[in-house]
Amino acid sequence: MDALISNALVDVFVRFDIIGLSPDSQEDEAGIKQAAENVKALIDQEVKNGIPSNRIILGGFSQGGALSLYTALTTHQKLAGVVALSCWLPLRASFPQGPISGVNKDIAVLQCHGDCDPLVPIMFGSLTVEKLKTMINPANVTFKTYSGMMHSSSLEEMMDVKQFIDKHLPPID
Template identity: 35%
Template sequence: MRTAQQQDCIEVYTRPELYASTFWLHGLGATGTDMDSFITHMHQSRELGLHHLAPNAGLRRVTVRGGMPMRAWFDIKGDPAEAGEDVEGIRENAARIHTLLDDECARGIPSTCILLGGFSQGASLALFSALRYSQPLAGAVMFAGELLLEDTLQAERHPANATLPILLLHGSNDENTPIELARHARDRLTELGHPVELVEYELGHEVSLEQITRMDEWAFSLLQQAIKQSA
């Protein structure tokens, strides 16, 4: 039986028997269906027996879009250094992602066989949620994302995910989320002890098949090992 949290969530099953799961969080103004290209092009990993989930963010007014209501994980007020971050929105939706993770574990998927990822705003929330989750996860991947509430990271990072593997995929020509933010995230996370890989591409604020293929290889390696260890 699907929970209320899962009802606004796209789900894809790659095999009758499921051994691992991935969560994909969409970007600002998009929906879970926009993550279809991530899911359908994970050709190598699908052989493992995956449950893919792509939840929809709720509707909220977004300041930088003139207060227009759209699907967003949190408000964007402008430059965080000047306008601040939407702490309430970030924490509210991180709690929702944690509930979805709890649901997935309850259905029999070990937390160590669950991967979180996303694009842009969704990527940022995915990493934020993964680092603060109370059970060990397989890894986290950010496509064009950045660190959220960095000042609280060291204090709030849960010991269960203190060595969480992280993959950052970012366009060097990204004007929306400049590459410097990804480099800073890599340096800060490495400093905290995470195995982090940053791969830069000659792209803007977008996702390419080459990036997804790279992510698929990384995810397959992590999840294959996790499934064997959980057996």
């Protein structure tokens, strides 16, 4: 039962309106920022519970991946990484040109996208990865594409996510 309650709470925290799905669509700036603040509050709570922030990886699919990227780039907590699946960087124009100066300027990012995604076209993923490489250490940004994959996931993608997590959250001795 606790897992169901926890999942329901997280779902409530990550909602913002998607007004359109094109690079020039208007965005729900207030909703995105509020959702990011809610995720930051969850991170703060985990830190208070004894989990160092540098042992936290944010991740999500589609809207959740978009929010994970935005939150990681705007938080003051140093994170272990971000897994961003079939998504985009919201409010990308609001970020300064060039590298960010925050604690996550060297954050590891795994961004994955299907090359046949009709809902969030791969162009969004490509635009996002190019923007990310100007904002954070480009050596820490990995962009993987999956042939024939639509707005979904695959075993290959999940294995790549597992490898990323294993690399950036090694067991504590």
